[in-house]
Amino acid sequence: MKPEEVNADVIRTLASVAGITVPEEDMQPLVGAFRNHLAGMKALEDMDIDEADPIVIFDPRWQ
């Protein structure tokens, strides 16, 4: 989904799936915050990172 496509209905649907009730006062701020999150993820999707496996156990040492 593109960030600009996020609206209150999208948030309500996601919140419903997650099982939380979002107060009306939080709705517009959540729309903005979720758009920012998606925009950040879009930048990551454009990166070439196929060489790496996702971190599932974190060990900071440089092996």
Place this chain on the structure above:
Amino acid sequence: MSELWRLTLREAADGLASKTFSSEELLESTLGRLSATEPAVHAYVTLMEGSARRQAAAADDDFRRGRWRGPLQGIPVGVKDLCYTEGVPTQAGSRVLEGFVPGHDATVVRRLKEGGAVIVGKTVTHEFAYGQDVPPTRNPWNTDCYPGGSSAGSGVSVAVGSAFAAIGTDTGGSIRIPGSVNGVVGLKPTYGRVSKFGVFPMSPTLDTVGPLARTAEDCALMLGAIAGFDPLDGGSIDEPVQDYAAAVRSGVKGLRLGVDRDFFFYKHLSDDVRKAAEATVERLVELGAEVVPVRLPELDAVAAVGMTILLADTSEWHHRLLRSHADKYVPATRLMLELGEIVLAAPYVHAQRARAALRERVRNSFSMHRLDCLIGPTIPQTTMPVEKLSVDLTGEGETALSMFLHHCFMGNVFGIPALSFPCGFSSSGLPIGFQVYGRPFQESALFRIAHAYQQVTDWHSRRPEPRRQEVPIQ
């Protein structure tokens, strides 16, 4: 009131060891300073005066008997209210935990006690360390201003002298930011270096526990006391603990320090911060360090990676509480928890993949340029009036929080150590911090740099005199 509170931790430890003064006298001075400054700065949420007096008396008894537990013996310290303290309220700055009294100590608290430290009290934190609310704590250099966070009380207590050092936690800069804006030294250790058992979590792979103190040497003494493997913490790493305090005097000659100007000296830097940071780079060169220009474009993606992981991880821990106590969170914290609830799984895993890839590229850059450290300003600006503080992540553009994360998040995302130390003051008298990132488990290199710098500057020895004014508590 005696002026013993003005000593550094090292000076206080030496004075205790030589029986120049007692721990009880040191504590009296610290409590006197606390009484004088608390009405203005509100660094503490819970005072532990009774147990502190008993610990000070026990430390003095140990000194008399020739028993030495370590350099913290008899030293008054503060502990962030995110850390469990047996029999003492621990509320993480939240009404959600009202009345919670842990039955055991966090490992870091246990190690402080085993080292003979005197715990003055619990220091103020943002609610669950999320940095979304404004705590009652105020900046001692200007009490209209933000004290940093989330280890706000820890930074302020050290700055004003109501503790010789304090424990903080850092998931995206929460030790280094209060270190920077309050004019003290703050260390975010390597992930797994200090146990986080018994500390309320945000993210199991981003969270770290570390010290704030007035000098690099004091920070080194603190780290030596609290570092080490802990089987109770699933993220703890079994690596040898170095003699950090001995290493501080090794100087900077031969160290190679990378500067990514595009990243750390970017457009949002204030003129005062830029000037102070540039002067610090020059001073480190004069001291014998080799400064190497580098460009690490992967750093630009760190904030997006870190936020995705942080949001989902934190909401996972709060899963039940959000459903049972939503009305007790401050609205901004609740909003972030709701946001974390709707972060999807695939992007979360993608962020963890990007994290692995970016970390490998940064490691390669360190190798290719033979770097010991990366250096730059801790945060792009000095502190700001509380009413101008913006941590809102719901709109476009830079906020204080997004600027903090830009400079600080890589330490957590890559798990590497980072140290902030004072490097000057703005034209309006507010402290400026300088940050050094190192290789994993190479905290000694960071201490060497900051200590060498502090031998030729006096920024770290200046103490604020906060105006006495009542600050409304939320």
